[in-house]
Amino acid sequence: MSDPALDALFLPFEQRLLPWPSEGALFLRARAGVATTGGRWPGLLCAQSFAPAHAELQRAGFETLPVDPEDALPQRLLVLVLPPRQRDEARAELARALQATAPGGWVVASVANDEGAKSSQDDLARLAGNIAVQSKHKCRVFWAQRDDRADTALLARWAALDAPRAILGGRFVSRPGVFAWDRIDPASALLAAQLPDTLSGHVADLGAGYGFLSAELLQRCAGIRALDVVEAEGRALALARRNLTGLRDDVTLDFQWADVTRGLSRRYDAIVSNPPFHAQGRSERPDIGRAFIAAAAGALKPGGQLWLVANRHLPYEEILGARFAQVREVAAMAGFKIVHAEQPR
Template identity: 65%
Template sequence: MSDPALDALMLPFADRRLAWPGAGALFLRAREGAALHAHAPRAALVCEQSFRPEYDALQRAGFSVRADGDDAFPLVLVLPPRQRDEARALLAEALARTSPGGTVVASMPNDAGARSGQADFEAQLGPASVLSKHKCRVFWATTAGADAGLAADWRALDAPRPILDGRWTSRPGVFAWDRIDPASALLAAQLPATLSGHGADLGAGWGFLSDQVLSRCPAVTALDVVEAERRALDCAHVNLQAHAERVALDFLWHDVTAGLPARYDFIVTNPPFHALRGEPRPELGRAFIAAAADALRPGGALWLVANRQLPYEEMFDARFASARLVAQQGGFKVVEAVRGR
């Protein structure tokens, strides 16, 4: 798929306004794409990415990739997200990971906050050089004029924090980070207390649905908490510790669409239907359903919530012995699908 922000990020290198340093470069929230292959020397680039599908794509493409780090580089590239606190913290992280006198380069789509992103960038690093193309902005500056105090304050903006009267821990940028998503709340309200055995929560986010399963279903003996965004999974780990003495918990940083590593008695999920960059991807939900069908034991049940208009019924008909509509409310539907024996 096209990636205009990545294309724009490579512009200063494509037209030789910037050069790759011999000591290497760091790419925060890195994404694989044609522009990266065309303009970034693989041997000189270290990629960091906390979203497992993008991490896996970079690894398959032969780039050096890891989830995080703390070392510094003379050049740091970054693709800030839309959520402003998270983006400010990431820009501050980029500055902290840049060697003295080094350069930070950032790119954002115009419709995802490029103007405010540039303002935040310049608040930390001073006046930036700017190019606009692909309906995006790329801006860069050296660390010579950086405001280290502001960067230190902003670096903590996406730290895990208490939400909802302190009952939960979450952080800016993860899905529904400061609230209970209404679709997940609807599914939780419909779950039967009879769920038992070894289950999984696919796309678990910061752990709300997992907590509801473990709180309401005393016969559950093990639960795999499966989430592609490591920043969310870290929060789920904190939020579910109260259940750890009674139930065997496993926290899997994993891309569900690649299949599941175990067999389950039941699965719950509120699958995504947008990709990392916000574009609609209804095939993601279908991939979650297929993965669940493959991983359920005979007679096992999938409990799923989705937007009412999403056409998942053909997947249920093809992959399950039976499926029933359990509830509809607020534009969402809850479905129970049972795998044949």
Template identity: 60%
Template sequence: MAADHGDPALDILCLPFDTDVLAWPQAGGALFLRARAGVALRTATRPRLICEQSFRPAADALERDGWTVRDASVDRNTHYPLVLALPPRQRDEARALFARAVAQCAPGGTIVACMANDEGAKSGESDLKALCGLSGNLSKQHCRVFWSTPDPARIDADLLSRWSALDAPRMLMPDTDDAFVSRPGVFAWDRIDAASALLVAHLPDDLAGRAADLGAGWGYLSRALLRHCPGIVSLDLYEAEARALDLARTNLAEAQVPVDFHWHDVTTGLPQRYDVIVSNPPFHAQGRADRPDIGRAFIAAAADALNRRGRLWLVANRHLPYEQVLDARFASVRTVAQADGFKIIEAIKQ
């Protein structure tokens, strides 16, 4: 989330330090899980802060502000006197994040987390309390910041073990042709998304050449494209959420054509050209408000990357206003189908 758009949860996460309720550690550094950039980080001294963020636009924003950003799989054995967290709304993923925070909090250290009230703050605070006890909390701007200085004798070892495993990849629908590996928190993590399924049902089998999937998630559309379209000679997956892209690597491990995986913010454009692009573009960022500008940016990126007579196959919620950018950027645009609140569109490049 861009700082210029406001980020109350980040602001309130920093409130205990800005008001001297808590002290920033003088040595040993701090680990920030699901970190986001913003004014609250930039306007105060936060020495030796290490940020983890798997969502590419947020990671890019942190790096632009000069913060050290690392992959979540790196160095999980280091312990920090301060662990900050902006837990996600999905509860299993959030509980796994709390378990990570406890596991990497140094003896005598502090865990500080913040959530918006309408994003599960009450449940998050209750979960951290159950896991390791609470030391304090503050509420402001419809957000709640809460913290713990875990006493090893107070940590619930059974919860810690079980919650640590909640974010692990798991096989879903294992006895079907649509079996896939997923994990809590990624889009449509426990099901085949209805919009993507509708697009797959209408994909023609004559799509051919070099292909790309924009906003590929865990790889459902990509896998279906390769199954239905024997003329596809290579496929690139573009996905902003690294946790989803890791799953896609597993779900497309048996692809019979070259497949590349790109941790990439599609709204910044694409580095290569294609004959075919498929997409179920996101219409939210990391919040819940509609962001049709993201879908419009996906369409513009597709238009720029397609070769002459290249084809875009797109699914979107019926109410999203994409027609203007489609008509402006493509020679031919047609609505192939409308059902269950979604629309399938084919757009052909001049």
């Protein structure tokens, strides 16, 4: 697939505007793609907290860092970064990239024009005190040197923007960039209101985010004995672990950093899910939700049940009918639908 920001990121090296260090480079929010094929960039050490992208990097043969958002980063003379869309999260990532750059080294970033390229360029200039830029592929690639012009106080403040903090009166901790990070997503709230308190046995929450639906299950369903919290974004899963551990001493919790679309390895009595319908871009991806439904059907016990919330326009009815003997729409409100499916085929 086309990845213009990734292609633009390597322009300064392809055009020999910057040297490629013999020790390689640290690559934050790394993605595999055409620009990284062929072994042209030896020694690339990749950090990626999104499980599908992390697995793709490993399949492509790149060395990857363990996923722990609290871990300190190794220093390199060159640090590459693909900043995310959310402003505070992007500023934190640029600050971390510059902090991980050895003195005299370079940090290089690339952002699509319609994803906030000019703002990110200005942010790096504020941090580093110097900037160079090129434009191509409807993106900006910009770079700065780590030297005594860096604003160390601003670096520290912006690096802390990604720190977990209390939300919703202290009920949860969350961080910028996580889905619905500072609120309860209305679709999840609608699903929680419809869930019966009779769910029991071994249950899974697919695409759990920072843990809202899992917390509702633990607090309302006394018959649950084990709960698998499955989430592809490692930054969100770390929050879910903090938010859920200790809520129920009689429930076995398992936190799984996993790509649900590749299937599940266990069998469940019930599954709940507010599946994503975007990947790492803005375009709708109903195939992700369909893959969640297929994975749930394949993992449920013969008498198991799925509780799902989705935007009303998303085309899930065909796969629900193909994979479950009984499907009913329980509620529809504010553009969302709640589906209860039983008897997986």
